[in-house]
Amino acid sequence: MDSLHYELDAALDQKHWWYVGRRLVLQRLIEAYLPSFDPARCILEVGCSAGGNLEMLGRFGRIEGLEMFPAAAAVARRRFPAIPVREGAIPVPLNERWDVIAMFDVLEHIDDERAAVDWLADHLKPGGLLFCAVPAYMFLWSRHDERAHHCRRYTCDQLASVLSTRFDVDYTSYMNTLLFPPIALVRGLQRLLGWDGNGDDKEAGGSQPLINAALCKVFAAERFLIPHMRLPFGVSAFAVGKVRP
Numbered sequence: 001m002d003s004l005h006y007e008l009d010a011a012l013d014q015k016h017w018w019y020v021g022r023r024l025v026l027q028r029l030i031e032a033y034l035p036s037f038d039p040a041r042c043i044l045e046v047g048c049s050a051g052g053n054l055e056m057l058g059r060f061g062r063i064e065g066l067e068m069f070p071a072a073a074a075v076a077r078r079r080f081p082a083i084p085v086r087e088g089a090i091p092v093p094l095n096e097r098w099d100v101i102a103m104f105d106v107l108e109h110i111d112d113e114r115a116a117v118d119w120l121a122d123h124l125k126p127g128g129l130l131f132c133a134v135p136a137y138m139f140l141w142s143r144h145d146e147r148a149h150h151c152r153r154y155t156c157d158q159l160a161s162v163l164s165t166r167f168d169v170d171y172t173s174y175m176n177t178l179l180f181p182p183i184a185l186v187r188g189l190q191r192l193l194g195w196d197g198n199g200d201d202k203e204a205g206g207s208q209p210l211i212n213a214a215l216c217k218v219f220a221a222e223r224f225l226i227p228h229m230r231l232p233f234g235v236s237a238f239a240v241g242k243v244r245p
Contacts, residue, residue: 006050006075013052017212018176021219022133022236025175026104027056028223030131033240034060034100044098044123046090047106051076054083057102066094090119097125104133105236108150113162121166124243130167134159136174136237140187156230156237167241173226174234178218183235 013019034041041061045053048065049072057063067073068089076085088094090110101120110116120130135145135153145153154162156172163169176183189195225231226238 003071006072010050017215021216024220025223032227042098043100046103051079090116100129102131108134117166121243128243130241133238154237159237159239163241169241171240173230173238176235177231180234
């Protein structure tokens, strides 16, 4: 993909309801495990793309990014010149370990998910934490998943099972629960009618400011629930794991 694609991502991740709402929910959940900034805490975001989560993750420690696409890494470096962004991808080994690894909407792209979990565990310090988010439910599969080169979608149980080979999974939950009914309805109608728009959900609902703001508030409201409970369904699934020795 060229730099224009990632420049679009960079613009969207600052204002589009899905990016903003998800980031607020993820931040609140991470705060439950990392309640304050620690300058000695080393954090890596795997698959940081154009860098939309780097600033948020930097509130918890010294953040670095890892991105396989040079054009995306270049955009992230331009946006956040003080944050190191490496070029590379699983399963290429790195000669370092981190206290925390965040991987949001990446695992579903990787053919060999077991090898990916081994890589994550091998690059965490003893007792290190993994924060992992993935798209949920194969019945929500759409043309968007195909265009994004997804290999699968997950239930919380499936995500926990995959991670449990190397991690003690402390918490799982679904996200984007409040908006799940209309999203599931639209996906079902698309399949029934054989219509999928342009096959890309990236900008859906974000072109009208009032609608975008309303959707963002609904999604972000889940941050008051997720640290205290497990949401029973949603468009995304999330897990927190502690690497085993």
